[in-house]
Amino acid sequence: MNIIKQIPNIITSLNLLCGCVAVLFAVSGDLVTTAIFVFFGIFFDFFDGLAARMLNAHSNVGLEFDSLADMITSGVVPAIVMVQLLSEAFFGSYIDLSEAFSPNGWNRGFSKYLPLIGLLIAVASGYRLAKFNVDTRQTSSFIGLPTPANTLLILSLPLILQFQHSDLIESILLNKWFLIGLTLISCILLNAELPLFALKFKTWDFKSNAIRYVFLLLCIVLIVVLKFIAIPVIILLYILLSLFWKPEK
Template identity: 30%
Template sequence: MQERSTNEFDTQPEGGAPSPRGRGVYWLPNLLTTGTMFAGFYAIVAAIDGNFARAGIAVFVAMVFDGLDGRVARWTNTQSDFGKEYDSLSDMVAFGLAPAIVVYQWGVERIAEYGQLWGRFGWLAAFFYAVAAGLRLARFNARAAVADKRYFEGLPSPSAAATVAGFVWLVSKFDVAGLPGLVLAFAITALIGALMVSKFSYWSGKELNVRGRIPWMYAAVIPLIYVVVSLSPESLFVLFGAYALSGPLIWFMRKLRRKQRAAESG
């Protein structure tokens, strides 16, 4: 009986080593995960350089890579524990640290004239977001086996990152200045962090089978979203902001239904 390798970088299945041609397929999902980390790192560097438009774009590019690596692993049957851990660490860089640094750097450039107190608020908001992202990812990993696949518990970190980075991208493009803009940015950052560690349910979309039949509504809505985004990239902030608010909305609707059922049964 063949003994399984204990190499920490072993991503091969238990059935033995693949052919030289197939070996690259096993590393393809991890290469896409590396793309996620690279895009997150680039967003940090761009923010430090003061190029917040590029930083925002990089976060959205990271989302594309993050959406592909898991699907490629499933399509090629190359899932591995190493890949899952690497994906989680890359997500922390791209969707935890990068958005926090992007929004902090954006605020630092504008906070000096308002005093150090506002700078501390911005620092705390950015740090709280980063911690919340780490907790959200850890909770997802710990409960992945028992969670309801139809819904996420708490706002997913990629959507949280898109909301924060999208806001910075939006206000930097239109040169929004002044204390109200800073307060709004830090408030959104803290709120998104709180939604990540909340118990609100967010639709995952995982019940949609891309290999099977897709409901006509989704077939019509998805191309429309692409058209809107291509015409106005800033609409990404609106889309992901609406998704972030959908969690509290789902909670409120469920609570309302429970009250109605209790009233009907009573």
């Protein structure tokens, strides 16, 4: 076995490991630690593809393994986080999901299952990842919102609540109708026939990468100015800029 050729799969393994740890923290209601491990997972997800291109180590196994890892880190985890946010919106607190939905869990009747609407994100993410693996149009760009981008959007909410708290922000982000609407919108965006540019640089010249350089510069400015609130703004900016982007031939 060529160890060099396995480097991308090793990096993908780190993504999967981070996702599994994030699941444990999300289930227990520690969403800040969840976000930390998800950010590491997405970091590894970016570099496994980069490593595969640099080492010319592409493989069908690597492609499938990457999607399976993404399903955990960028599919299951944001779904559980949304369940927790909906639990906060409906019942006033995050919960230990391992106990809440057991037969001896909350004494809330059927209403205790309402936060499970958030699991639709996992379903939509799984379908999006399956389509990505067989869609030849997505080799240098995306059709629909990538799962890591959607995950960053969802994970930004508990971070904003924790570190940039205000009564106005809480009234918006913990409104159950806002969260249900965001869940449905994210499911639609994941699978919409919407062309989006990818941050993959074939060359470094400005002319062919203008939209990427402009986007990255705006991201830096927004993060410095808005901190965690910048994340949902950046996702919206990403979608809006893509509307004016012409896919490479």
